[in-house]
Amino acid sequence: MLDENLPTFCTKPSSDNPLSSTLFLSQYGNKLQAEYTLCRPDPQLPASRNCYGLAIFDSYNPEVLFAEVCVQPEWTQPTLSQAEIRAQNGVPVPPVPVVPDKFAIQLYNPEVQVIVRQIPGTWKDSAYWKFEMPQNSFRMPSASELDRHQSNPAASDVTPKVPFKWKRDGKLSKDISCYLTGETVPGKKSKEPDIPVAMYKDGKSLTIYQPNMHRVEIEDTKGLEVVFLLSAAVIKDIFLNPNREMFNIYAPNTTDSAREIRGSAIANRPTESIMSGALSIEAPSHSMYSPSGQPGITVDTQKQREIDAETARLKELVEKEARDRERAGREEQKRIKKMLEAEEKEQQRREAEVAKETERLRKQYGVTGAMESGPSRVNYATPAPLPPKPQQQQFYQPQKYPQFRNAQQPRPQPHRPLSTSSGTPASRRHASSSPWLQRPQNGSPYLQAPGSSPASSSGFFGLGGKKLEKKRSVFF
DSSP: OOOTTSOEEEEEEOSSOTTEEEEEEEOTTOOOEEEEEEEOOOTTSGGGTTSEEEEEEESSOTTOEEEEEEEOOEEEOOOOOHHHHHHTTTOOOOOEEEOOSEEEEEETTTTEEEEEEEEOOOSSSOOEEEEEEESOOSOOOOSOHHHHTSOOGGGOTTSOEEEEEEEESSSSOOOEEEEEOOOBOTTOSSBOOOEEEEEEETTTEEEEOGGGGGGOOOSOHHHHHHHHHHHHHHHIIIIISOOTTTTOOOOOOSOHHHHHHHHHHHHHSOOOOSSTTOOOOOOOTTOTTOGGGHHHHHHHHHHHHHHHHHHHHHHHHHHHHHHHHHHHHHHHHHHHHHHHHHHHHHHHHHHHHHHHHHHHHHHHHTOOTHHHHSSOOOOOOOOOOOOOOOOOOOSSOTTTOGGGTTTSOOOOOOOOOOOOTTSOHHHHHHHHHGGGTSOOTTOOSSOOOTTSSOOOOOOSSSOTTOOOOOOOOSOO
16 A cells, blocks of 8 residues: 555455455545445356456445446457468468457446547557546536536537546556646647556555645546546456456357347347446447447357358368369379370380381391382382293194195194204104204293294205195095
8 A cells, every 4th residue: 555545445356246346445544445346247148248348336336337348359360370271271260359459438427438548668668548538527507498408518529638648667567557647838848747646556456646636627536536447447457467258259159040049139138238237328329339239239240250251261162172173184284295295205216116127127138229218119020921821732734634724713833843854753853842942042031932933944844945735625
């Protein structure tokens, strides 16, 4: 405790309900007194899924809701390496929740929405969270009916705002302090220093530095106190001590029909607050984190996310099938090309073997000429004419039977051998038969048939070359 005289709020979890905690106030050394109750939504309720919720109620009257916070995570697709993508088998990974850089605190009675934004740190400064509170939150008392119908001054853009910021005590420290941001003095380069107004230690106690609160020009000091308590708790849970269950991420395990039935039942349910025990107060239209519109938005967002994931998966599957078909086509073309090249090489090898064998045979048998110049051609030589068959020897002498000479068919005269009358019969017989065995004088390799050369005059009958006279028939 910084000082027992300063107002200090200590957080103690409730023994009856694990989802609620009690804030006790201690000041001037007095005993702790219950002042507020912090409640978290039931994770089993459909309205509390995929969101972080925290509300602050009155400790003695649980139906009085002072403020609440509802933070939805931002979804992003994780960047994976090639090995991780292959390990997923092409199935798209589900989106990962990311802590947003701002959240809204909804105050009630009067209704004011306070936006807390995170400013990232640099190499020399740590990150901090800034917000603004309106100076005027209540209407001025007036008897005019026109003034009563005017809008809330806290929601007006022309209402002056007082800036604050939560800042870490160190880069590695989880203790934060709230400062009243100093204003820039006109005509000077420097600005007023930041004034500390609250300290949050160990995530359990919040001390308000009361001596500096008189410099804070705000009408709604109770609202500022609630903003201090609620913003410090949210910053601790979301930014300083984040965990996997803080957003109560909902993974659907039921069928689509059950989801549709549950979504329709939630949509038809009357408007109710996220926190149990909250009053049914209609949220303003400008609220970004209105509890009444949260259930339907959560279900629709989750369903749309599932549809997008399924669409991406099917698209990836179709693209993979197209790539597989294209790769199979390329492999088939390569296989056919290799087969054609192998056939061409085999044909060339066979032609080379044929040419080699032809050359060997040419050298062995001495084939020249036409075989060397090109394809072998068979030259068929014209065969020599066969000698005519010798005619049968005549067994009759035409000189003896002249009456039958004219009736015979004309036929070539046989070759008669040359002989003399003084020869012996043996020599005459030899001479008459010798022409059949003698070769012709013209050098032909074949024997010459009788009648092929002119018959010579025979002296066998002693005619002496005289012309024979035709005998007359004895019958005529």
